[in-house]
Amino acid sequence: MDENRKIRLGISIGDLNGIGCEVALKTFEDSRMLDFCTPVIFASNKTVSFQMRQLKLNVTFNGIPDASKAIDNKVNIVNVWKEVPRVDFGQATKTGGEYAIKSLKAAVEALKKGDIDVLVTAPINKNNIQSEDFNFPGHTDFLAQELEGESLMFMVTETLKVGLLTDHVAVKDVSAAIIPRLIRDKINTIEKSLKMDFGIRKPKIALLGINPHSGDNGVIGKEDDEVLKPVIKEMADMGHLVFGPYSADSFFGSDGYKKFDAILAAYHDQGLIPFKTISFGQGVNYTAGLSKVRTSPDHGTAYEIAGKGVADESSFKEAVFMALNIFKHRTEYQELTQDVLKKQRLKRER
């Protein structure tokens, strides 16, 4: 990254019929946000103008052909398409899904090329995005294919961080998916992310049990005893600060979670229900473990309020700040941990 420019923050527009465009524009309606980064929205001038008219928003923007032409102190719009796609606020339409994916794919290409530094995604509808060309249950799964690394769905605020062993996996498939290698990989990924992305030197991680009451010694399922506990012990013996499994039902109500830097839940709703109950509106969905930084707000398309101008942009704003903070932490971590002697050797060899 050119050190003289601001961090370029790409935004994929999400489902045009939802609240994604609204929360993104509301975030940058406050021009002070341009002090922190240069936003690059992947959509089109006409689409953004239409949304602004409908929602009575006022953001001055700069249309550009591609992200490399972004200008600091402006809200940049990359013209990904020329036509004017139909918007039906509150409806799950084929067009809504198609343009959400056009925007996402263009943003991810720019991320891979280095034309943007981080990506914040506005919400998509998991149903209308499906096509022959796009067959993923969400951003996390798509980005895991496009970028390097091992992905982890990591829901984060400053004070609460919940990662998932299994993410977009149907409940009937959860138990079979939780195998020792997956548990080891997720523990390693969450630990690395806590160090590298959040600056926590020796993170303490709690794992939640798979079965009710972590199986109660095999009475209610054997997976906790036979799969989870041996891996937690193995990783703890190696020096990782991993603890559990804890019964998931009382873990959050008893404030047990406050004693750990992060929690690994066994499956989607086990982790996301307490997370969104405690922090809805302030939470951020972060795809940890990958070569690039992607965050998103903690909510979906919210069709029932789309086009009405009442959507709360707080979580989107948090997603912007979180992406910037993680990017800065990572850059600092990489500078601190790189082999400086190797650099000197290379210089001498030239």
Ligand SMILES: NC(=O)c1ccc[n+]([C@@H]2O[C@H](COP(=O)([O-])OP(=O)(O)OC[C@H]3O[C@@H](n4cnc5c(N)ncnc54)[C@H](O)[C@@H]3O)[C@@H](O)[C@H]2O)c1
């Ligand atoms: N990152 C993403 O792309 C993402 C995240 C979550 C859900 N989704 C998708 O969104 C669709 C709808 O999901 P859902 O209904 O479960 O969740 P949702 O977050 O869209 O809505 C849940 C409730 O919260 C309200 N709400 C959400 N965001 C709000 C905001 N910014 N301001 C005010 N109220 C808000 C909604 O009106 C609704 O009552 C689904 O297709 C789902 O898969 C996408």
Ligand SMILES: N[C@H](C(=O)O)[C@H](O)COP(=O)(O)O
């Ligand atoms: N599980 C996420 C949530 O509820 O916030 C959401 O489905 C988004 O997933 P992706 O980031 O993979 O699209």
